[in-house]
Amino acid sequence: MLVLSRQRDETIMIGDDVELTIVDIRGDKVRIGIKAPVTVAVHRKEVYDAIKEENRQAASFRGEIGTFRPPAGQRGGKEKPGRTVLPAAAKLAAGQSDRRETA
Numbered sequence: 001m002l003v004l005s006r007q008r009d010e011t012i013m014i015g016d017d018v019e020l021t022i023v024d025i026r027g028d029k030v031r032i033g034i035k036a037p038v039t040v041a042v043h044r045k046e047v048y049d050a051i052k053e054e055n056r057q058a059a060s061f062r063g064e065i066g067t068f069r070p071p072a073g074q075r076g077g078k079e080k081p082g083r084t085v086l087p088a089a090a091k092l093a094a095g096q097s098d099r100r101e102t103a
Contacts, residue, residue, distance in 0.1 A: 004012055012020040017037050024031040034042050043051065 006012060006022045008022050008025055010022055014020065018040060019033075019035040021033040021035070022030060023033045036042055
């Protein structure tokens with residue numbers, strides 16, 4: 001792993017197309033701005049892992065599309081009649097608009 005030190009408003013380039021800029025530093029939190037082409041997927045690690053898991057489950061599913069329901073322990077709480085249960089990746093990404101994330 002390459003470890004670099006940067007101060008606020010300094011940038012790191014990844015290849016020719018991806019820029020990481022240190023936007024703010026508050027205590028133990030660092031805000032990073034990411035400028036990348038739309039063809040490059042940018043996700044927080046926990047969102048990326050959830051997407052990979054959802055894709056793995058979808059790839060291994062062998063039933064009718066309308067019949068899939070996660071096991072009771074994986075539904076994320078009590079279900080209410082008429083409500084859709086969102087997959088984990090959708091829950092994590094629900095607050096995101098376009099490609100912007102906040103921490």
